[in-house]
Amino acid sequence: MVQLFNPGVLEDEEIKLKLQSIELIDKMIPCYYFDIICKKDNQKAGDICLRTKFTYEEEFYWGNMGFQVEKDYQGKKYALKASKLLINFARRCGMRQIYFTVDPTNIPSIKTITNLGAYYLETIDVPKDSTLYNEEKCQYCSRFCLYI
DSSP, X not given: OOOOOOOXXXXXXXXXXXXXXXXEETTTEEEEEEEEEETTTTXXXXXXXXEOSOOHHIIIIIBSEEEEEOGGXXXXXXXXXXXXXXXXXXXXXXXXXXXXXXXXXXXXXXXXXXXXXXXXXEEEEOXXXXXXXXXXXXXXXXXXXXXX
């Protein structure tokens, strides 16, 4: 049986995370999806998700956490702030490390990931039979790990 956790209130001075849904990937991997809300205007500034279990696919291709910030809100460190809020939640879920995967040309995301304290593991080719390759058309990705 899969254990689900209540994220509670996740916010700082500038943003709050609003839980949108929890999906069980392959009936065993909880994935929490949040909107990143800018408190200044109460508008959606982006989204972020956290997968709290590990499988080969999550660890090597998808990662445990993913984020995107809307163009009008970029440059305000909202992805970094949202990630820090989710890291606290990940600890409560019993996680001890978080894997990130990113397109090696996505410099803003790499900066966010390294500013969290994650370290570079490797850049790998994504197999054509991977869901990441088929759903996102991603041919290669850089892997990072953050111990929490």
